[in-house]
Amino acid sequence: MTISDLRERTGTPVRTVIVGCGMGAVRLVEELLARGVTGITVIGEEPYAPYNRILLSAVLEGTHRRGAITMAEQEWFEHRGVELRLGTRVVDIHRERRVLELADRSEVAYDRLVLATGSIPSLPPIRGLVQVDGQLHEKVHSFRTLADCEGLLAALPGAASAVVVGGGLLGLQVARALSIRGLSVEVVEGGDHLLRSQVDTAAGKVLERSLTKLGTAVYTETRAVKMAETGLVLDNGVVLSTDLVILTAGGRPSINLARRASLDTRRGVIVDDQLRTSDEHIYAIGDCVEHDGRTAGHVSPAWEQAAVLAAGLAGEAVEYDGHRVVARLRATDLDVAVLGDPEHAEGEIVQVSNPVTGVHKKLVVKDGVIVAATLVGDLSRVGQITQHFDKCTRLSSGEPGQLLLPPRSAASATINLPDDAEVCACAGVTAGRIRACSSMEDVRTTTRATTGCGGCRSVCEQLITTTNLGMKETVA
Known part of the structure; x- marks a missing residue:
């Protein structure tokens, strides 16, 4: 049922309620507003205005202020007629009445409901991690929310060492941030190499070597099994004496609310090509979603889904055909980009490696088209490679190899980017849109480029x- 159908039937604006106040939810609000949709309510469990979760490691590192990662203040929503309810937890969905029950037992009615509940951390099976009172051990911190980040920052004074459990994207970002803060850092990873979900063994080993050179010790094929008075005990018998333990390994889609409402779920909330759940009035986007048997876990699919859903809710005929995986490691002195699924994609391998x-x-x-890519240590051509990946450009036999060779300068590779080349995978921003901006502040506020990963x-x-230099030369 379209917006016009509902408005004609009820004579009032359609009530669109979004549960979750993360990056995908904010993008959905923006896309709905751009299409003239009103009657929007956003309910967020955290007490903070929406923020860029990806840049939490930058706050930990000290390169970003807390306020710099805020995506939209309360006033932004108010000025646009959007009701924002922060610090509010939804405990039940009463589908038959189309109302949400909140923790204080009040209710919020909806015509269309969007679940953007994200993901939640999974605690690894480490004995002594949780104390008798149900709280984490005083040395242990999770790292997923702004509150987690602030708690860890408060624990840094006086701390000299830290162990990061998990060698994925988040784990490496946290490890590098703490190292820059001056702590002695060790990373424990159960797999045989770092970033095992994104890259192959060779790339993981190159990354491990780079991290070691930067002063971080890495333990692969090793699991933490016990939190003891002497430190973190590993399954090989080694005890890591440490002031802090940060958990970054493991996360799962947050689907408890959907399950309580008897919506179809597996690993995530199951949605169709319109991002609709098993209830025709309820939709879902972001990390909580399972589409075509796949879950996401990155911001770019969430933003892509937000754009598709907004168009659908505005009455446009659109379908979501699956997300492009574009993962970037946001850590000083560690350059990593992963396009697609390079470990499972079928095709010929073109590779250059120098440990x-x-x-x-x-x-x-495959058939001249780049279907996946891994770039570690050199992102000078990431813009060109991403452009070919996005557009499924059919390359000549020699072009893939040329793309792996460094340009004469990173600047020259950037200058040669055509205006339609995508330079920000998170926000879908092209080189032409960036060139149209007057400053980096203009880039952030008008395109949202650089505000993702x-x-x-x-x-x-x-x-x-x-671009500015070219303008000056033209004027001269």
């Missing part, structure tokens, strides 16, 4: 610099 210099680059090419910052800065 000594910390560079590993791999393209998976932050991996496109250097390319955006080069585009702004070269």
Whole structure:
């Protein structure tokens, strides 16, 4: 049923309620407003205004202020007629009456409901992690929310060492941030290499070597089994004496609310190509979603889903055909980009690797098209490679190899990017839109580029610099 149908039937604006106040929810609000949709309510369990969760490690590192990662203040919503309810927990969905029950037993009615509940951390099976009172051990911190980040920052004074449990994207970001803060850091990873969900063994080993050079010890094929008075005990008998233990391993879609409402779920909330759940009035986007048997876990699919759902709710005929996986590691001195699924994609492998210099680059090419890529240690051509990946460009036999060779300068690679090349995968921003901006502040506020994973910052800065220089030369 379209918006016009509902409005004609009820004579009032359609009530669209979004449960969750993360990055996907904010993007959905923006997309709905752009299409003239009113009657929007957003309910968030955290007490903070929506913020960029990806940049929490930058706050931990000290390169971003807390306020710099806020995506939209309360006033932004108020000025646009959107009701924002923070610090509010939804405990039940009463589908037959189309109302939400809140923790204080009050109710919120909806015509269309969108679940954007994200994901929740999974505690690893480490004895002594949780104390008798149900609280984490005083040395142990999770790292997923702004409250987690603030708690860890408060624990840093006086701390000299830290162990990060988990060698995925988040784990490496936290490890690097703490290292920059001056702590002695060790990473414990159960798999045989770092970033095992994104890259192959060769790339993981190159990354491990780079991390070691930066002063961080890495333990792979090792699991933490016990939190003892002497430190964190590993399954090989080694005891890591440490002041802090940070948990970054494991997370799962937050589907408890959906399950309580008897919606269809497996690993995530199951949705169709319109992002609709098993209830025709309830939709879902982001990390909590399972579409075509797949869950996401990155911001770019959530934003992509938000755009598709907003169009559908506004009455447009659209379908979601699956997300593009574009993962970037946001950590100082560690450059990693992963496009697609390079470990499972079918095709020919074009690869360049130099462990000594910390560079590993791999393209998976099928019928001349890049279907996946891994770039470690050198992102000078990431813009061009991403463009070919997005557009399914059919390359000549020699082009994939040329793309793995460094340009004469990173700036020259950026200058040659066509205007329609996507430089920010998170926000879907092209080089032309960046060139149209006057400054980096203009880039952030008008396009949202650099506000996702932050991996496109250097390319955006080069585009702004070269464009401004070109304008000055033209004027002269």
